[in-house]
Amino acid sequence: MKVMTKISVRFWRGFDSVADPILKLFLEIGNIFILLGELLAATFRILTCPRKLRHFYYQPIMEQMVRVGVDSIPVVLTTALFTGMVLAVQTGVTIEAKIKGSSMFIGNIVNLALIRELGPVLTAILVTGRVGSAMAAEIGSMKITEQIDALRTLAANPVEYIGVPRFLGVLCMMPMLTILADVLGSLGGWLVSSFHLGISSTVYWDGAQSTVGLADIFSGLSKSFFFAIILCIFALHRGFQTYGGAVGVGRSTTGAVVNASITILIADYFLTQLYALF
Amino acid sequence: MIRIVNLYKSFGSNHVLRGVDLEIRKGETMVIIGRSGEGKSVLLKTIVKLLEPDHGEIWFGGKNITAAGEKEKEAYLRRFGVLFQGAALFDSLSVEENVSFGLRRMKNLPEKEIARIVRERLAMVGLRDIEGKYPSELSGGMKKRVALARAIAMDPEVILYDEPTTGVDPIMADAINDLILDMKKKLSLTSVAVTHDMVSAYKIADRMAMLHEGRIVGMGTPAQIKKSRNPLIRQFISGSAQGPIRLV
Ligand SMILES: Nc1ncnc2c1ncn2[C@@H]1O[C@H](COP(=O)(O)OP(=O)(O)OP(=O)(O)O)[C@@H](O)[C@H]1O
Ligand SMILES: [Mg+2]
Numbered sequence: 001m002k003v004m005t006k007i008s009v010r011f012w013r014g015f016d017s018v019a020d021p022i023l024k025l026f027l028e029i030g031n032i033f034i035l036l037g038e039l040l041a042a043t044f045r046i047l048t049c050p051r052k053l054r055h056f057y058y059q060p061i062m063e064q065m066v067r068v069g070v071d072s073i074p075v076v077l078t079t080a081l082f083t084g085m086v087l088a089v090q091t092g093v094t095i096e097a098k099i100k101g102s103s104m105f106i107g108n109i110v111n112l113a114l115i116r117e118l119g120p121v122l123t124a125i126l127v128t129g130r131v132g133s134a135m136a137a138e139i140g141s142m143k144i145t146e147q148i149d150a151l152r153t154l155a156a157n158p159v160e161y162i163g164v165p166r167f168l169g170v171l172c173m174m175p176m177l178t179i180l181a182d183v184l185g186s187l188g189g190w191l192v193s194s195f196h197l198g199i200s201s202t203v204y205w206d207g208a209q210s211t212v213g214l215a216d217i218f219s220g221l222s223k224s225f226f227f228a229i230i231l232c233i234f235a236l237h238r239g240f241q242t243y244g245g246a247v248g249v250g251r252s253t254t255g256a257v258v259n260a261s262i263t264i265l266i267a268d269y270f271l272t273q274l275y276a277l278f
Numbered sequence: 279m280i281r282i283v284n285l286y287k288s289f290g291s292n293h294v295l296r297g298v299d300l301e302i303r304k305g306e307t308m309v310i311i312g313r314s315g316e317g318k319s320v321l322l323k324t325i326v327k328l329l330e331p332d333h334g335e336i337w338f339g340g341k342n343i344t345a346a347g348e349k350e351k352e353a354y355l356r357r358f359g360v361l362f363q364g365a366a367l368f369d370s371l372s373v374e375e376n377v378s379f380g381l382r383r384m385k386n387l388p389e390k391e392i393a394r395i396v397r398e399r400l401a402m403v404g405l406r407d408i409e410g411k412y413p414s415e416l417s418g419g420m421k422k423r424v425a426l427a428r429a430i431a432m433d434p435e436v437i438l439y440d441e442p443t444t445g446v447d448p449i450m451a452d453a454i455n456d457l458i459l460d461m462k463k464k465l466s467l468t469s470v471a472v473t474h475d476m477v478s479a480y481k482i483a484d485r486m487a488m489l490h491e492g493r494i495v496g497m498g499t500p501a502q503i504k505k506s507r508n509p510l511i512r513q514f515i516s517g518s519a520q521g522p523i524r525l526v
């Protein structure tokens with residue numbers, strides 16, 4: 001009997017050490033969804049609150065829009081331009097060498113790839129690196145210096161006060177940046193195909209027009225909304241959970257960027273599959 | 279006014295509060311002393327619901343607020359002002375915006391009135407013409423005082439001070455002590471202060487309590503504490519490395 005207890009205790013201990021990380025993971029996932037719920041509820045509250053209170057949020061929201069949107073433009077534009085250019089080279093040179101005549105489809109391929117995939121995904125990853133990291137670091141240092149606590153004692157809900165302006169900023173700006181990225185990438189492709197590969201502009205733009213439909217544009221832009229949500233949630237989650245001084249802030253920042261980026265890429269796959277059903 | 283009953287709080291395997299019992303009377307200044315890391319800040323944060331206790335109750339004016347609903351909790355929190363250990367000023371906001379933060383959010387006052395209150399509260403803590411400055415431009419002592427101005431801006435009934443005099447020079451420390459006494463008189467505040475600065479503790483306290491190993495091990499007026507026979511208290515107030523309190 002005694003032996004049995006011993007074994008079962010040991011069994012449970014062993015089980016514990018295996019179950020612990022799994023349990024923690026589920027707990028984390030649960031927390032993330034709770035935060036998502038709070039964030040959406042808080043956003044709704046602010047968008048529907050009386051005018052008098054709403055003016056309190058105008059400035060922070062505008063500030064975030066500038067920080068997310070305007071300040072990200074150079075990075076996004078450069079990246080998109082060169083991505084469009086490299087896509088054109090790959091289609092017009094590399095694929096052309098293997099499959100004759102494929103460079104006639106350069107406009108179709110470059111634009112479809114950009115609008116459906118590369119535009120939203122690259123923009124989301126770039127914005128995550130720029131904005132998500134800053135967000136997690138900022139909130140993290142507010143947490144360790146008790147500013148989050150101070151907010152709560154002054155009856156300000158941190159999710160509402162810190163989370164919502166950032167969320168709205170990213171949510172509005174991500175699709176805008178994605179559109180810019182699409183346009184610049186397309187221009188990059190056109191530059192390469194007409195000046196380097198000597199393909200006429202008409203072929204390029206006709207190709208683009210005949211392939212890219214409303215559904216593709218919708219697919220790309222709606223993805224960028226989801227990516228915006230993912231980015232915000234991870235940045236806020238890690239930021240609010242920060243503990244342990246400057247090291248903790250670093251940990252949160254890295255964690256936010258890595259988790260958000262991975263989740264964005266995974267979500268991209270599933271969203272693409274989902275859209276394929278329709 | 280505030281009654282803390284059998285309060286427990288742990289973080290993982292770190293049992294910080296292990297049955298704290300403490301009563302704070304209306305209008306008095308209760309000073310909690312204790313070694314670094316004993317959980318004094320945790321106790322204060324539990325009182326204002328920044329941390330949830332694992333077990334135990336906090337009563338405020340005859341109501342058990344550990345069991346209170348959201349609305350009640352909010353009303354309860356509005357009666358408190360908190361001075362955090364590290365000042366915790368919002369560093370993206372100016373001094374003026376920091377001090378007026380609660381006012382702007384909760385009271386519907388004209389700008390002129392807000393500006394007047396801010397000026398008045400800053401004057402109370404001995405500061406003027408710094409409304410436009412940002413926290414990063416202030417010295418440590420100034421930050422503490424701005425934080426104090428922010429804590430009293432909303433006319434709280436109870437104010438919690440977490441180490442009000444740590445990290446400021448002795449003269450400023452004494453000025454802060456005077457300030458605490460002064461505010462108690464002017465605003466008839468109930469105060470709970472946490473400190474390990476014994477000079478400050480004796481000066482501002484009506485009663486003192488010592489937190490050790492998660493419990494209150496002794497309590498009394500400054501005079502009683504000075505004469506206490508409790509070896510834990512004796513060792514702490516004389517600041518001796520030798521005695522029943524072990525260093526590690
Ligand atoms: N949010 C938290 N998560 C985990 N542990 C915590 C947290 N807050 C405090 N602790 C732990 O609780 C213990 C007490 O901390 P607390 O800050 O209350 O000490 P203190 O008495 O205020 O010390 P000091 O005088 O240095 O400020 C410490 O061991 C600390 O590590
Ligand atoms: Mg402390």
